[in-house]
Amino acid sequence: MQTPSGKFEFDCETLKRFAPDDEERPPILKYRRTNESLGTERAERLPLQMITPHPRYSFHTQNDAKDGFINDIEDHRLLIDGRYYWVLRINPEDAQARGIREASLVRVFTERGSVICAVRLTHCARPGVVHGYASCAVYEPLGEPGKSPDLGGALNVLTPPEPQFVRGNAMGNSNCLVEVEAWTGTAPADARTTAAPAQPVAH
Amino acid sequence: MKKWNLVFDLELCTGCQSCAMAVKDEYVGNEFPGYAATMPLHGAGWVQIHAHERGRFPAVDLAYIFQCCQHCDDAPCMKVARNGAVKKRSDGIVMIDPALAKGQKELVDACPFHAVHWNEELSLPQAWNFDAHLLDAGWSAPRPVQSCPTGALRALKVEDDEMRRIASEERLQRLEPGEKHRTRVHYKNLYRFTSVFVAGTLVGRDQGLEACVRGAEVRLMRGSTAVGSGASDAYGDFRFDGLPPESGAYRVEIAAKGYRGKNVELELTNSHWLGEIRLDAA
Numbered sequence: 410m411q412t413p414s415g416k417f418e419f420d421c422e423t424l425k426r427f428a429p430d431d432e433e434r435p436p437i438l439k440y441r442r443t444n445e446s447l448g449t450e451r452a453e454r455l456p457l458q459m460i461t462p463h464p465r466y467s468f469h470t471q472n473d474a475k476d477g478f479i480n481d482i483e484d485h486r487l488l489i490d491g492r493y494y495w496v497l498r499i500n501p502e503d504a505q506a507r508g509i510r511e512a513s514l515v516r517v518f519t520e521r522g523s524v525i526c527a528v529r530l531t532h533c534a535r536p537g538v539v540h541g542y543a544s545c546a547v548y549e550p551l552g553e554p555g556k557s558p559d560l561g562g563a564l565n566v567l568t569p570p571e572p573q574f575v576r577g578n579a580m581g582n583s584n585c586l587v588e589v590e591a592w593t594g595t596a597p598a599d600a601r602t603t604a605a606p607a608q609p610v611a612h
Numbered sequence: 613m614k615k616w617n618l619v620f621d622l623e624l625c626t627g628c629q630s631c632a633m634a635v636k637d638e639y640v641g642n643e644f645p646g647y648a649a650t651m652p653l654h655g656a657g658w659v660q661i662h663a664h665e666r667g668r669f670p671a672v673d674l675a676y677i678f679q680c681c682q683h684c685d686d687a688p689c690m691k692v693a694r695n696g697a698v699k700k701r702s703d704g705i706v707m708i709d710p711a712l713a714k715g716q717k718e719l720v721d722a723c724p725f726h727a728v729h730w731n732e733e734l735s736l737p738q739a740w741n742f743d744a745h746l747l748d749a750g751w752s753a754p755r756p757v758q759s760c761p762t763g764a765l766r767a768l769k770v771e772d773d774e775m776r777r778i779a780s781e782e783r784l785q786r787l788e789p790g791e792k793h794r795t796r797v798h799y800k801n802l803y804r805f806t807s808v809f810v811a812g813t814l815v816g817r818d819q820g821l822e823a824c825v826r827g828a829e830v831r832l833m834r835g836s837t838a839v840g841s842g843a844s845d846a847y848g849d850f851r852f853d854g855l856p857p858e859s860g861a862y863r864v865e866i867a868a869k870g871y872r873g874k875n876v877e878l879e880l881t882n883s884h885w886l887g888e889i890r891l892d893a894a
């Protein structure tokens with residue numbers, strides 16, 4: 410073991426030398442609330458926790474949204490009005506409270522931006538938690554880039570850019586506070602797909 | 613005469629979609645004269661995997677179902693086909709002839725398994741023909757089976773008697789109305805698609821604190837008959853699965869050491885979580 414003592418260290422020698430008083434990463438591990446916690450004041454406006462694990466059916470951006478048949482996997486993207494939307498999963502209770510129906514379009518947002526997704530109702534997302542994969546291949550803002558909703562499904566737009574702690578490297582984006590609402594806007598034609606607009610999604 | 617059969621196990625399928633993608637890969641943009649014309653890039657696949665969710669948070673069960681042409685021995689599509697457009701091969705495979713079937717849209721509605729897809733561009737009814745072109749070229753299994761990482765799909769080329777023996781030994785079932793049409797795609801652990809469950813969580817007290825009740829004897833009763841029994845696990849959870857949906861009144865009887873017995877009545881419609889059931893000290 411490559412620690413100074415050669416053993417598992419609960420009280421970390423190297424951290425004591427490097428940053429003994431780092432509140433964000435103390436030498437003895439302890440739980441610390443993130444800025445994306447339900448215990449923060451932002452949670453009043455953004456009451457849902459969003460988790461964004463790696464995509465299941467594409468390899469990061471590879472094979473997503475290239476007009477291939479992976480688009481037709483109903484847990485990957487959903488074809489609505491001729492456009493393949495990225496899927497966001499939500500518990501039926503949370504959906505009902507927001508007037509959101511299965512396979513409809515929603516706007517998921519934080520103060521950092523907003524993304525239009527197709528919603529799937531599932532009890533695999535516990536109440537209060539929404540789930541959508543990270544790293545889709547498209548960023549397609551409806552208007553001015555950075556200031557308008559994204560039609561592509563880039564949920565990474567919503568997650569915090571800050572690292573878990575300042576004095577080190579660890580991404581801090583595995584969970585994030587969001588709010589979700591029904592979206593009734595209209596999207597321009599999708600230049601990325603040859604799928605016919607009226608084509609129904611198989612169930 | 614040995615014939616092809618397919619066995620799909622719901623307990624082994626993770627919903628990875630490799631089988632469905634392999635079939636698209638085989639036929640999108642490729643035609644096999646005498647076997648199959650090209651498959652449309654988008655829309656419903658000839659082989660499909662669909663999620664089937666039961667219960668509600670926190671008692672949820674997620675399973676996947678495999679759907680394709682069931683290669684019926686008594687095939688309704690064959691009965692409406694004209695000019696011999698649908699053939700039953702001697703190895704059990706049902707083939708829609710890509711030349712002879714042109715324009716025969718009736719085949720789509722004739723299939724009770726929704727396995728025939730209409731190719732608008734080619735004006736052609738199409739279904740998954742077990743990758744007959746590959747099997748005829750010496751492949752030992754079709755592509756969905758070859759691409760399945762978990763062994764959830766098996767292709768068996770056996771005598772019908774042998775298949776009946778395997779089906780009864782492994783308690784394989786057919787999709788409705790498969791018995792009537794003597795389908796060649798068999799399903800293992802189909803209860804996760806066709807049946808419902810009752811679950812609950814037992815909560816008691818241990819040294820003044822709320823605690824999970826483990827090892828309680830739980831029985832599921834219909835009238836005076838026990839239709840299931842088991843013990844709660846370390847989390848106090850119990851579950852009775854494989855029950856017919858909409859099957860009426862049941863009673864759950866709970867007996868746990870150190871606690872007073874408790875009965876819970878329920879009306880079973882769909883998969884059901886009884887919630888946290890609090891037991892009183894004896």
Ligand code: SF4
Binds near residue numbers: 680683727739
């Ligand atoms: S499943 Fe449908 S297409 Fe296949 S043989 Fe039976 S009726 Fe014909």
Ligand code: SF4
Binds near residue numbers: 624625627629678759
């Ligand atoms: S390849 Fe196998 S595990 Fe994956 S979805 Fe198909 S049957 Fe299930």
